[in-house]
Amino acid sequence: MPVGASNTGRHYLSAAYRPLCAGRVRERQFTLVRRGLDPGEVSTFLHRVANDLAALHAELDRTRDENAHIKQTLRDWQSRFALRAYR
Template sequence: MIYVTGDRPLPHQIRAATFDTRWRGLDPTQVHAYLARIADELDRVRRDLTTATTEAERIRQALRQWQSRHAACHHPDQSSPNSRWPR
């Protein structure tokens, strides 16, 4: 398998990876077991990223809605960051 720079490996690509055989090569069983673990971890990380991205978008939308609802609110002293406390 040739890894092209810039392409992100997908779990199924890792699971399907093949290697050239050598006279004194690595144990294929260990290599494939390791690749399966890495593919599983990559799959988990991608799911976590999807969940985090979805949650971030939900929070952004909630913030926009809150800002829209409170845009017309009048604050007595706009120059002070916290108008309740005199400087």
């Protein structure tokens, strides 16, 4: 879906929206406050989230590739055998 378009049943994505990626999660900085969170724990958690996110993106890419291969194989099969079924 293009940025800046609404998708039915979901949230509007403004032109400023950038999807999360592992690098953006790892590099995210927060303002330190007097009674804030332990920076080491936050960093460890962000790296864990980033690693999970990277793994999900890789799996999504593999799934898309597999889906494209299956679609192409089906098209090839249909073009070879579909006409025989109607004769």
